[in-house]
Amino acid sequence: QVQVVESGGGLVQTGGSLRLSCKASTRTFSLYNWGWFHQAPRKGRAFVAAITSSGSGTSYADSVKDRFAISRDDIRKMVYLQLDSLKPEDTAVYYCAIVTRRNSTWSPLLNYWGQGTQVTVGQ
Numbered sequence: 001q002v003q004v005v006e007s008g009g010g011l012v013q014t015g016g017s018l019r020l021s022c023k024a025s026t027r028t029f030s031l032y033n034w035g036w037f038h039q040a041p042r043k044g045r046a047f048v049a050a051i052t053s054s055g056s057g058t059s060y061a062d063s064v065k066d067r068f069a070i071s072r073d074d075i076r077k078m079v080y081l082q083l084d085s086l087k088p089e090d091t092a093v094y095y096c097a098i099v100t101r102r103n104s105t106w107s108p109l110l111n112y113w114g115q116g117t118q119v120t121v122g123q
Helices: none
Strands: 004-007 010-013 018-024 033-039 045-051 058-060 068-073 078-083 092-102 105-108 117-122
Touching: 004 092, 018 033, 018 092, 018 117, 033 068, 033 078, 033 105, 045 068, 045 078, 045 092, 045 105, 058 068, 078 092
Parallel strands: 010 117
Antiparallel strands: 004 018, 018 078, 033 045, 033 092, 045 058, 068 078, 092 105, 092 117
16 A cells, blocks of 8 residues: 655745655555656646656656656655746646556556645746
8 A cells, every 4th residue: 555645835936946745655665666746726637757766767747847856765765856947837736656657658557646735836
């Protein structure tokens, strides 16, 4: 059973930064690829970033490339997302999840989501 707790969201101005954290409970944390998704108001959940189990590979949605950075700490069972140069369109609830890659698309491996963390970017 996997449980995650996301934190670190908040209200920032355009151009600001935040660092999101995801604490996972699974014993097999290091075996998995991990990713972040976000869900904006009145929209579906969308892929943001992923990191491979080895930590050597990362992948980003085009909209966040060169602005966001994903990282992981297998000892602490944490996944991080550094958000820089934030824009109003980044406003969303952000979720972390174990992910898998199929046909160049990253998707959640399990049908489980934490409560997410709200990021709001003001003008």
